[in-house]
Amino acid sequence: MTNIPATTALSVNLNKVALVRNTRHLGIPSVLFAASMCLDAGANGITVHPRPDARHIRAQDVHDLSALLSRDWPGVEFNIEGNPFHNLMDFVRERRPHQATFVPDSEDQATSDHGWRFPDDAERLRPLVAEAKSLGVRVSLFMDPEPQMMAAVKAIGADRVELYTEGYAASRGTSRADGVLKLYVETARAAQAVGLEVNAGHDLSRDNLSDFLRAVRGVREVSIGHAFVSDALELGYEATTREYLRCIADAQ
Template identity: 75%
Template sequence: MTSHSLRTALSVNLNKVALVRNTRHLGIPSVLRAATLCLQAGANGITVHPRPDARHIRGSDVRELHALLRQSWPGVEFNIEGNPFHNLMDFVRELRPDQCTFVPDTEGQFTSDHGWDLQADGERVRPLIEEAKALGVRVSLFMDPVPGAMAAAKAVGADRVELYTEQYASAFGTPRAAAVLAPYVASAEAAQAAGLEVNAGHDLSRDNLTAFLRAVPGVREVSIGHALIADALELGYAATVKAYLDCIAAAA
């Protein structure tokens, strides 16, 4: 698969909408309204990462979004992220989303900042991957851009990997950019050679998204939250989603 064979899907992560809402008790901004506006503007999916402390997305949000998508947006992908050893599997068993992304976060972690070490955790995650897939849920593993680790992700049963892109985003526009990007290209190629599909996410933005997709082959989906919601504060949801879709189109 080349980067031009399929258009990359845009999944909007709504955690930061919930974070702002949770600072008051008024129910605004509405997570459901944000999802609706983003989907009306052309987003292909919705992502949430409900953490055990519910500091942003709450269990009720996950269930209400699931109901909204099933009732009003059939065919739109719902991706639930989280640590399968914490609260993620409860949502997978109850809701059976289209995709779950296993992320090796600690319970109080500020934000996701590393991928799985499958030498250490592979045998622990394998039965949970099998359980999710038996429920009809696609499984993506959050992984650092280490080409040699892609075969291990396939071996434990994953369908996809999500390449953690913070290092790419931090180096973008600096003299280090090309060197930092190279492992992402090699990791995507290694993943696809192993029979995996490739997602990407974390700190992707309007500035760096097109260049990433032009360089990294076969990215099926990008999950973008912080930068997209920050842009939406200035531009509005609809204009922001369209701008990110334009970035994706420019890469093709």
């Protein structure tokens, strides 16, 4: 029987805070301040996705956040996302975050838009998964909702999958919605059946998060960035954090 967690953790992705900051040379808005406000309000983790071009999160942000969390919130999860064939592994080796999420994005992508493919990516991912785990880092692979791939993910040693949820968000309100959501349910069950834990992220928002979690049971963590920071511009970090925690609680 699948062990369903009591609640789903909220990890706040701070990329868009850094993106705004990088338009000027004033150091505002502060990524560290944003992290502190969200964590004070009850967020369970912080996510960053430092890309090679440093267009939002920069290397110094990763180091500063790692130091801040270790000092002030030692129990809070730090999740670093990225392509392990670009710059991710350097951060994993140096900072040893709680979790590394391997994402197959290209250097010029505006945002992540697909998951890993198996068996195509299996053998080149396997040694990097093993290396990260040898450093004490949990490994999650960014995956499309395809149940048949979950056993292959487990076979190369990953601990979790992060389900790429743009398809779910885009289907809302259309005739495809029920079928798309069913595919996520089936993928989560397939993952859990082989011993993988399930995360989710991309285009999750206050409008769709509760319904997703009600249907897809056992999600350990959601990583939310664009919608979260957009809401925070209107509501503030603390109120936005509480709103997303409410959405999670409503789904339990």
